[in-house]
Amino acid sequence: MSFNALLARRAGIDTYQQPVVYLRSDCDVCKAEGFQSQAQVEVTSDGRHLLAVLHQVSGNWLRNDEIALSESAWNLMGASEGDELVVRHPPVLDSLTHLRSKLHGERLHYAALRALMDDVSRGRVPDIHLASFVTMCAGDGLDLEETVALTRAMVDVGERLDWGMSPVVDKHCIGGLPGNRTTLIVVPIVAACGVVMPKTSSRAITSAAGTADVMETLAPVDLDLAAMRRVVERECGCIVWGNAMRLSPADDMLIRVERPLSIDSEGLMVASILSKKAAMGSQRVLIDIPLGVLTKVRSPAAADRLSRGLVSVGAALGLQVQTVFTDGSQPVGRGVGPALEAMDVMAVLERRADAPQDLRDRALLLAGLILEMSGKAAPERGNLMAREVLDDGRALAKFIAICEAQGGLRVPPRAAHVRSVRAPVDGMVSAIDTRLVARTAKLAGAPRDPAAGASMHVRVSDRVKRDDPLYTLHAQSLGALQYALSFVHSQLPIVRIDAGVGMASVTAP
Amino acid sequence: MSFNALLARRAGIDTYQQPVVYLRSDCDVCKAEGFQSQAQVEVTSDGRHLLAVLHQVSGNWLRNDEIALSESAWNLMGASEGDELVVRHPPVLDSLTHLRSKLHGERLHYAALRALMDDVSRGRVPDIHLASFVTMCAGDGLDLEETVALTRAMVDVGERLDWGMSPVVDKHCIGGLPGNRTTLIVVPIVAACGVVMPKTSSRAITSAAGTADVMETLAPVDLDLAAMRRVVERECGCIVWGNAMRLSPADDMLIRVERPLSIDSEGLMVASILSKKAAMGSQRVLIDIPLGVLTKVRSPAAADRLSRGLVSVGAALGLQVQTVFTDGSQPVGRGVGPALEAMDVMAVLERRADAPQDLRDRALLLAGLILEMSGKAAPERGNLMAREVLDDGRALAKFIAICEAQGGLRVPPRAAHVRSVRAPVDGMVSAIDTRLVARTAKLAGAPRDPAAGASMHVRVSDRVKRDDPLYTLHAQSLGALQYALSFVHSQLPIVRIDAGVGMASVTAP
Structure with a gap:
């Protein structure tokens, strides 16, 4: 085997889009390269290459001459069991120098953003660097010209369709x-x-x-x-x-970090939407x-x-x-x-x-x-x-x-089990919590079970009587139905009913 | 078992200080909570609690009713095999709102930094949020007052020693x-x-x-x-x-992200050094x-x-x-x-x-x-x-x-195997690459093998003759010695020799 080579193994661990590789901490490569856990490493084999985060293994599920790959790493690498993979310190990414110049107050131009988005779309930029970029773009961190340049760069690193028709x-x-x-x-x-x-x-x-x-x-x-x-x-x-089209692939990588950071950046949102379009x-x-x-x-x-x-x-x-x-x-x-x-x-x-x-x-x-x-x-x-x-x-x-x-019209499936949730009192529907509705529908099995979800029987301002159905849960299994119901009962009500309103006309003088 | 409870298992995977938990993607908890890989989750058991990143497992090494923990998660949680752990969406961290106000141009005061450093020191703040904070602090992102407040906050969330003597x-x-x-x-x-x-x-x-x-x-x-x-x-x-003292624990967490980002922040460097002191x-x-x-x-x-x-x-x-x-x-x-x-x-x-x-x-x-x-x-x-x-x-x-x-004076160990690297030509030592010296010493086994490393025989400006020893490698095993030597031969020379200088006096008119 060549210097720093290890045998590929599929770990069966899903790390979302962040590629992770697993090495024993006492393997020769870790000792030689002085890798620490969470280090960024480059994995190569026959011209294919990948940047991944290293997690070190001390358990006995991995051998000293093996490298295990997370699902995203496995797919990006196009690996097969037993492939010889070489693990090294990654090359320095030139595009990251642009991040530093933005930090020092320089504006980002197309060439810099293009280089950065190219590395981002290829999965070469670690999450913490993405987080750093998103932070720089926060609020009005990108001006109009930069937003235009970023949107162009995001388009240009992916495919772009031409329909030969107008208007589209x-x-x-x-x-x-x-x-x-x-x-x-x-x-x-x-x-x-x-x-x-x-x-x-x-x-x-x-x-x-x-x-x-x-x-x-x-x-x-x-x-x-x-x-x-x-x-x-x-x-x-x-x-x-839209998944198979590889349209604006850098956008998908940025969204993965933007979402948990919940930093609002108008420039990034505009670039995200318009680059796809x-x-x-x-x-x-x-x-x-x-x-x-x-x-x-x-x-x-x-x-x-x-x-x-x-x-x-x-x-x-x-x-x-x-x-x-x-x-x-x-x-x-x-x-x-x-x-x-x-x-x-x-x-x-x-x-x-x-x-x-x-x-x-x-x-x-x-x-x-x-x-x-x-x-x-x-x-x-x-x-x-x-x-x-x-x-x-x-x-x-x-x-x-x-x-x-x-490919042919289909008839949507119907759920095997339904159960209605009813109004506990007379009154008027004052609010419907859209987030809880979505959460409950997911607990009932949506979208994995396409027939599952919730159907609403009321809208805001509707008057209801006690025991009127407010919404119905649909599930494919009794277990999922029970699970969604137990969630419903553990939360604030999804449909809020203002009982006072119904009373008002009665008790008013 | 209680709602959302799973049985603890040690994964034997080292993710450095970032706690990671592994769940099967088809387990009830993932389905119920709608967790995606890379989601931040809260793990609780008998009052203990932990924030961790979720990696979903599709391989067959984990059961549907199990949760596997990385080494850092295992230690932070103080878990034992088979413990019942409950997994949930994490509470919203109030301290993260301070990050957002800094982004909107507000200066950070002690109270905000204290709350943030408290969460940081308890491992509650995910890496991408740490990266976002480090980015905000980049260059002169922290003014003197903010740096003072940050240093104080870092000291105050850990232990502080008092020697009852002066000066220390x-x-x-x-x-x-x-x-x-x-x-x-x-x-x-x-x-x-x-x-x-x-x-x-x-x-x-x-x-x-x-x-x-x-x-x-x-x-x-x-x-x-x-x-x-x-x-x-x-x-x-x-x-x-210094490890056991829990002095400025937030600093250790920040350093973990600062190092790979390689963003220079004078404020963070000053706070890091002085908070420890x-x-x-x-x-x-x-x-x-x-x-x-x-x-x-x-x-x-x-x-x-x-x-x-x-x-x-x-x-x-x-x-x-x-x-x-x-x-x-x-x-x-x-x-x-x-x-x-x-x-x-x-x-x-x-x-x-x-x-x-x-x-x-x-x-x-x-x-x-x-x-x-x-x-x-x-x-x-x-x-x-x-x-x-x-x-x-x-x-x-x-x-x-x-x-x-x-505890008693010891005699430092001596390595079992030594090998000298010699000058290829006559000349003058023009430079010694300190980074390559350190790397070679590590490949020879330092600091894991305390006797291993390199000893230098020359300094910059020394004159050497061909075959003079430049430095000697020390290793505990022949394998490690060979490994370090093969690295030495694959790189630019550690000790650079300017042969022209030796010639100059001969060839000068």
């Missing part, structure tokens, strides 16, 4: 709001009008369902780029999972900003500032961006969970009498604005055009056609 | 220089003059030997506080390992700042700025601080490695003819300055007093007495 429109919603599944209605309306809308969506990260999870209960979403192109060329639109080949983008006490953007002033940043940076990148502020105070529609949300969407598309009106209204608002941005509808006429397309069944037909093109 | 003196050296083992000579000189000098030292972290490692080849160093007090009360001085109960502190191309402080201007910061912050904390700039261009003495350095120290104390003059001179310089600071020697008379104490044998007698008081 897109939408984005900032911060999750349970049940806000407008995309599945907006895309078929817009596409039915002949406007190109190739939509990539994400799966749930911390929520009960991502748009891709919901769509997957109705049609396949795991399409590669060639398949996605065929769908869009035939139907003008698609709703697929630019990489996707979008030209006109509508951005939905729900405002509420538990949403990402909580005040009209903050929404306004963010909106101006999005529009300016978009313009610099050749993207026409428009924003719309919507109500983020309670869940949208009824269902929270992949299949339950899909049923809400189908009810709207099928124009059923019991379709949730709020989901329909929001989808028409967004579709109308996109039709106006695309030039298909005259100013102020988009909403009407969208309503016609929805009401005459063209949107439903287009949605079915898109599903068929993506 | 101390010394510190910034940045390692191989062989610079003056402490073992300075302490007995100063203590022999009746000045109290309770010295705690560190073991090697990245170097071939720490002062504690060197002292350990001559006497026990792993004393608890009570034992240390007895030594100091009897002998006026001691040289012990203040916690130690020191009153007058001499700080040795070696200047060289490979040392931590590389220019007289930087040393000057740092020096002013140390003196001002020290004054605010009631510490009298003085700095001295020394030559950091080559190793001090001959030995590099615990026992080899101990032999240099003993040669100086025993006034042997072959004692390394540079080590003797440096020790006399520092001891003289400390004697002046303590008031024991008149200004400009310290060096003379130190020399008298060294030359008449009082320093040796005091050193032996200190060693006896610490």
Whole structure:
């Protein structure tokens, strides 16, 4: 074996996107290189190479001549059991010198950000360095020019799609709001009008369902780029999972650190959103900003500032961006969970009498604005055009056609077990905690079990009587149902009922 | 078992000071809480609690009802195999809000820094948040007042010693220089003059030997506080390992992140050094700042700025601080490695003819300055007093007495295998790479094998002939010796020889 070489072994440990390798502390390589735990090491083999964090093992599950790799390290390295891997001190990353110059008050230019984002996207930059960068960008740490340069750099280190058609429109919603599944209605309306809308969506990260999870209960979403192109060329639109596209890969790495740091950086948020859209080949983008006490953007002033940043940076990148502020105070529609949300969407598309009106209204608002941005509808006429397309069944037909093109329309599954939670008193619904709704739906099994989740029977300001059902939990196993129920009973109520209001008319003089 | 409880298991994985727990991704707790890998989780059991990073396991070494703990998590938790541990989302740390206000331009005050350092010292603050804090402190990110407040906060969250004697003196050296083992000579000189000098030292972290490692080849160093007090009360001085004292524990956590980030923060460096000294109960502190191309402080201007910061912050904390700039261009003495350095120290104390003059001179310089600071020697008379104490044998007698008081004088071990590296040409020694010397000594086994290391036979400007020995490698096994030699041959030379100089006088007209 060559100097510093060890035999590869899959550790079966998931460290998310941070690659970790495991070596015995008493192995020759650790002794020779003087590695400490948490050291950054370079692993190479036949031209492949990887930067990883070292964790030293004293237990007996690893031999002295072995190196175990975490799942992300294993995949990034493309390793096989028994491969000879060489472990060394990593080369000094030139891009990190740019971090230091930013610290010393210099502004970051495109070349520096490009080098940095290149290393970030390849997983070469350790988390603590990412955290340092995010800290420098905090608040208004990036000015407009730097934000433009960062967005460009993030686009340029990944793939960028070109549809050969114009205009290509897109939408984005900032911060999750349970049940806000407008995309599945907006895309078929817009596409039915002949406007190109190739939509990539994400799966749930911390929520009960991502748009891709919901769509997957109705049609396949795991399409590669060639398949996605065929769908869009035939139907003008698609709703697929964006993961396979490698669009703005640096953004994914930064988000991993931004989320736990919970440092707000307007520059990073703008760069994150717009880099994905630019990489996707979008030209006109509508951005939905729900405002509420538990949403990402909580005040009209903050929404306004963010909106101006999005529009300016978009313009610099050749993207026409428009924003719309919507109500983020309670869940949208009824269902929270992949299949339950899909049923809400189908009810709207099928124009059923019991379709949730709020989901329909929001989808028409967004579709109308996109039709106006695309030039298909005259100013102020988009909403009407969208309503016609929805009401005459063209949107439903287009949605079915898109599903068929993506691999075939499916019927969303139904959960094996349901249980309703009822009002403990008469009164008026004063608030619904959107975070607890999402958490409960997850405990019931969403999005892993697509049929699981919660369906809401009330909205804020509804009057309820004692024992009226407030919401119903859906689960695939009795265990999961019990688990979600025990959580519900251990927390503040998800649906808050103001009993005083009901009394007021009785007790008032 | 209670809600979210799992059975403890020791993973035998060393993640340095970052506690990590391992759960199966398909266990009930992960599903229920919606944990992702790299999530911060709180682990509790019978009032004990711990914050740790979660790594999810898909391999079959862990069961669904088990939680495995990394070494640091295991020790911090004081866990035993099979303990029932409950895993939850961690509480929101109030202290982190202070990080955000600093980001928004507010200055940090004592109360905020105290709360933050308290959480830091208890291991509650994840690495990426530490990295964010270090980034905010970068360069001159902390002003003088903030540095004073931070230093106080770091002292106040740990133990603080009070010797009931005055003055208590101390010394510190910034940045390692191989062989610079003056402490073992300075302490007995100063203590022999009746000045109290309770010295705690560190073991090697990245170097071939720490002062504690060197002292350990001559006497026990792993004393608890009570034992240390007895030594100091009897002998006026001691040289012990500082680890058990829990002095400025937050500093250790910050250093773990500062080192890989390699962000220079003058405020953090000053707070780090002075918090340890203040916690130690020191009153007058001499700080040795070696200047060289490979040392931590590389220019007289930087040393000057740092020096002013140390003196001002020290004054605010009631510490009298003085700095001295020394030559950091080559190793001090001959030995590099615990026992080899101990032999240099003993040669100086025993006034042997072959004692390394540079080590003797440096020790006399520092001891003289400390004697002046303590008031024991008149200004400009310290060096003379130190020399008298060294030359008449009082320093040796005091050193032996200190060693006896610490548990008994020992004879440093000698290595089983030695091999000299010889000059390839005639010429003059133009440079010695201090970093490569340290690395080679470590490959030979230092400081794990106390007898291992390197001994230098030449100094910069020495003339050598071809085949003269330049340095000798010492190792306990032939394998380690071969390993260090193969490293030596794979690198640029440790000792650079300028052959042209030897020629010059011959070829000059």
